[in-house]
Amino acid sequence: MDKITLSRPDDWHLHVRDGDVLKNVIPDTARRFARAIIMPNLKPPVTTVTQALAYRERILAAIPDDCQFEPLMTLYLTDNTSAKEIQLAASNAHVHAVKYYPAGATTNSDSGVSDIKYTYTALEKMEQTGLPLLVHGEVTDPNVDIFDREAVFIESVLEPLLKRFPNLRLVLEHITTAHAVDFVKSMASNVAATITPHHLLMNRNDIFKGGINPHHYCLPILKREAHRTALIEAAISGNPKFFLGTDSAPHSQASKESSCGCAGIYSAHAAIELYAEAFEQANALDKLEAFASFFGPDFYRLPRNTDSITLRRKSWDVPTELPFGNETLIPLRAGQTVAWHLDK
Ligand code: DOR
Ligand code: ZN
Numbered sequence: 001m002d003k004i005t006l007s008r009p010d011d012w013h014l015h016v017r018d019g020d021v022l023k024n025v026i027p028d029t030a031r032r033f034a035r036a037i038i039m040p041n042l043k044p045p046v047t048t049v050t051q052a053l054a055y056r057e058r059i060l061a062a063i064p065d066d067c068q069f070e071p072l073m074t075l076y077l078t079d080n081t082s083a084k085e086i087q088l089a090a091s092n093a094h095v096h097a098v099k100y101y102p103a104g105a106t107t108n109s110d111s112g113v114s115d116i117k118y119t120y121t122a123l124e125k126m127e128q129t130g131l132p133l134l135v136h137g138e139v140t141d142p143n144v145d146i147f148d149r150e151a152v153f154i155e156s157v158l159e160p161l162l163k164r165f166p167n168l169r170l171v172l173e174h175i176t177t178a179h180a181v182d183f184v185k186s187m188a189s190n191v192a193a194t195i196t197p198h199h200l201l202m203n204r205n206d207i208f209k210g211g212i213n214p215h216h217y218c219l220p221i222l223k224r225e226a227h228r229t230a231l232i233e234a235a236i237s238g239n240p241k242f243f244l245g246t247d248s249a250p251h252s253q254a255s256k257e258s259s260c261g262c263a264g265i266y267s268a269h270a271a272i273e274l275y276a277e278a279f280e281q282a283n284a285l286d287k288l289e290a291f292a293s294f295f296g297p298d299f300y301r302l303p304r305n306t307d308s309i310t311l312r313r314k315s316w317d318v319p320t321e322l323p324f325g326n327e328t329l330i331p332l333r334a335g336q337t338v339a340w341h342l343d344k
Helices: 018-030 049-060 082-091 116-129 146-164 178-184 197-201 226-235 268-281 285-300
Strands: 004-009 011-014 035-038 072-078 094-101 133-135 170-171 189-193 242-244 306-318 323-324 327-329 337-342
Touching: 004 072, 011 242, 011 268, 018 049, 018 268, 018 323, 035 049, 049 072, 049 082, 082 094, 082 116, 094 116, 116 146, 146 170, 146 178, 170 178, 178 189, 178 226, 189 226, 197 226, 197 268, 226 268, 242 285, 268 285, 268 306, 268 337
Parallel strands: 011 035, 035 072, 072 094, 094 133, 133 170, 170 189, 189 242
Antiparallel strands: 004 306, 306 337, 323 327
16 A cells, blocks of 8 residues: 545644744644644643643644644643633633642643642542543652653552543553553543653654664653554454554753753644655554544544545655744654655
8 A cells, every 4th residue: 555545633632832832842743633633731831721822822823724623632730720600611612631749750741730638629520511521640759760660650549540530531641551441441431531642653762772862752651562553453454443543742952962952853844744654554554544534523523534644655854943933843753754645
């Protein structure tokens, strides 16, 4: 197969930041995807519907004229999120989920949840209204090995949480381990997961190949090969619980190439093309469309897209850097090639 046409995909997990850089990053996503779930981890975070709607307007202003793109907004869960705010979110047409960051787990998560028990009234309202909870599934205990943080989170936080709120609609975001795959499979249809292109294409050796590579540092961190294989199996399985979410997370080159570099991989410039590579390597290109374009909207109870995109097998060079406000951004595969090309 040298050409594939897919129903237009959506990105169910995306960081676009704010301000000047929106006009640099939004076009990459808007040329590929019809919609994206927009992460709320700004500084300060997006904690109210009013803030989410204002952020949505700033994103809309950055969409190129020749693209149709809909940002799907989320709220950032804190210890103080009220049931009233959840009700407002659930009844707003532009807010589609609430994001749970354990405090300190990752970039801009300082205002995250310090103990899940403080969020019970909010979660109760979410369970009642059907508003999904999007989970960054890692414990923050510094005594837990960084490669085990997802597995420990599942056992110590997620399992008890879903026992308490069995009907909560929940997406375990950017899963990275066989444990997460098994857990999601074992739950009812209210529990799903997103998988990134970088966790499908790379393992933890890629952080250290030929020297330390800060552009392959993300959270949850890349895991060993056996876990990558488990993610591939899940993605190509045709199980509707697993769908596309890039977690494309731009940071300036300076903040990545630093003595204390930020976590995050920018993949929006080649997102669907990179997924095509991963599915092709697994001989499963025929499974890409459902993963990229059907299972996400079905979970979020939104219509599937009706237009399409075409990818061709044609290697292209990824720029060595991209503009990012007054700075630069190093995209995934910078200076290297991607095997599939999107028809524009
Ligand atoms: O690598 C990551 N980058 N993981 C996250 O959870 C957050 C994200 C970001 O916002 O940069
Ligand atoms: Zn993310």
